[in-house]
Amino acid sequence: MTLKRLGAAAVGLTLAVGFLTIVFTATHYATDWFFTALGITPQPIVQQLAASILGLIVIVLMAGAMMLVNRGRLETMQLRLLGPIVEALGKIAQGDYTVRLNHPELRGRGVEPVGILVNSVNTLAQELDQMEAMRQEFISNVSHEIQSPLTSIRGFARALHAENLTATERAHYLNIIETESVRLSKLTENLLALASLDSESYTPDPKPYRLDLQVRDVVLACEPQWQEKQIEMDVATEPTTLTADKDLLNQVWINLVHNAIKFTPPQGKIQIELHHVASDVEFCITDNGIGISEADQTRIFERFYKADPSRERARGGSGLGLAICKKIVDLHHGTIQVTSKVGHGSTFAVRLPVETK
Numbered sequence: 001m002t003l004k005r006l007g008a009a010a011v012g013l014t015l016a017v018g019f020l021t022i023v024f025t026a027t028h029y030a031t032d033w034f035f036t037a038l039g040i041t042p043q044p045i046v047q048q049l050a051a052s053i054l055g056l057i058v059i060v061l062m063a064g065a066m067m068l069v070n071r072g073r074l075e076t077m078q079l080r081l082l083g084p085i086v087e088a089l090g091k092i093a094q095g096d097y098t099v100r101l102n103h104p105e106l107r108g109r110g111v112e113p114v115g116i117l118v119n120s121v122n123t124l125a126q127e128l129d130q131m132e133a134m135r136q137e138f139i140s141n142v143s144h145e146i147q148s149p150l151t152s153i154r155g156f157a158r159a160l161h162a163e164n165l166t167a168t169e170r171a172h173y174l175n176i177i178e179t180e181s182v183r184l185s186k187l188t189e190n191l192l193a194l195a196s197l198d199s200e201s202y203t204p205d206p207k208p209y210r211l212d213l214q215v216r217d218v219v220l221a222c223e224p225q226w227q228e229k230q231i232e233m234d235v236a237t238e239p240t241t242l243t244a245d246k247d248l249l250n251q252v253w254i255n256l257v258h259n260a261i262k263f264t265p266p267q268g269k270i271q272i273e274l275h276h277v278a279s280d281v282e283f284c285i286t287d288n289g290i291g292i293s294e295a296d297q298t299r300i301f302e303r304f305y306k307a308d309p310s311r312e313r314a315r316g317g318s319g320l321g322l323a324i325c326k327k328i329v330d331l332h333h334g335t336i337q338v339t340s341k342v343g344h345g346s347t348f349a350v351r352l353p354v355e356t357k
């Protein structure tokens with residue numbers, strides 16, 4: 001590469017020297033002819049000066065002419081190259097993210113400025129396209145999650161108008177309306193939590209606290225639910241001080257414990273362990289519930305993903321709990337993983353650095 005550049009410089013220098021020699025030789029003969037034609041024999045120094053001045057004038061005029069020609073060519077080239085780029089940016093600004101720059105002039109341009117610009121415009125359009133698809137999917141998920149409880153509420157509210165209902169039927173319909181309303185408010189609560197966690201300005205507020213006591217409090221708070229299903233709850237925690245956002249992590253343990261209870265049949269078993277692993281702390285929750293297939297294990301942390309939507313509907317989930325857990329754990333630079341076997345149970349392991357920056 002350097003050798004190539006050196007070669008180009010040598011050729012350029014030779015051409016420049018050759019050009020100057022030709023110009024000054026020509027002006028020397030021209031002034032000589034001029035003075036002879038006038039019948040004047042000037043001092044050699046005067047003739048030399050006249051030849052040099054004439055040479056400089058010729059060089060300046062030629063440079064000017066070349067600049068003019070080049071400017072015209074440059075403007076035409078810029079218009080040809082930049083036109084499609086400006087047009088594409090205009091379309092992107094109007095919301096058309098399907099545009100891609102594939103103009104014959106622009107094709108194959110990779111490293112030079114125009115090529116970099118072309119690649120950037122294509123990447124921008126592609127990323128906006130993906131974001132738009134995600135936005136549409138999000139809206140359709142939210143609408144779906146809102147629509148189903150609303151349909152139930154409307155249906156059972158209408159059914160309540162019937163006069164020949166028994167007291168039991170009436171109580172049952174009212175129960176469903178209440179459950180579906182709770183589901184709606186839980187959904188908005190989760191959506192608001194995610195929106196707040198997603199916002200750029202959100203930063204966790206880490207403070208040192210006793211994690212083992214927090215985990216025990218969550219298990220106690222959920223006692224009515226696991227007692228109702230006669231689930232055996234086994235908790236083994238090491239005394240652990242963690243520097244993290246206490247309120248946020250509380251949500252993680254609540255979501256995981258709720259899932260374990262929800263997806264474990266009556267008389268099942270849930271084990272919770274908390275221990276140190278090197279400079280991290282690990283929280284493990286194992287249930288002997290329905291388990292999760294390998295394909296679903298890769299997707300359950302996605303927003304609105306439910307392993308079996310029709311079954312989960314009966315359980316009242318919206319598929320946001322684990323997405324919230326993942327977001328909070330990520331904010332703490334930790335990891336959350338699942339191991340599971342269908343029909344045997346699942347283990348969720350959360351690992352967090354003891355000191356969060």
Ligand SMILES: Nc1ncnc2c1ncn2[C@@H]1O[C@H](COP(=O)(O)OP(=O)(O)OP(=O)(O)O)[C@@H](O)[C@H]1O
Binds near residue numbers: 259305306320321346
């Ligand atoms: N312990 C578990 N055992 C079996 N399946 C589970 C377990 N935890 C989660 N899942 C599966 O992962 C899916 C996503 O869980 P997630 O907590 O995000 O949503 P959800 O519990 O359905 O609804 P939400 O938490 O929003 O009320 C669940 O629908 C379920 O299919």
Ligand SMILES: [Mg+2]
Binds near residue numbers: 255320
């Ligand atoms: Mg859940």
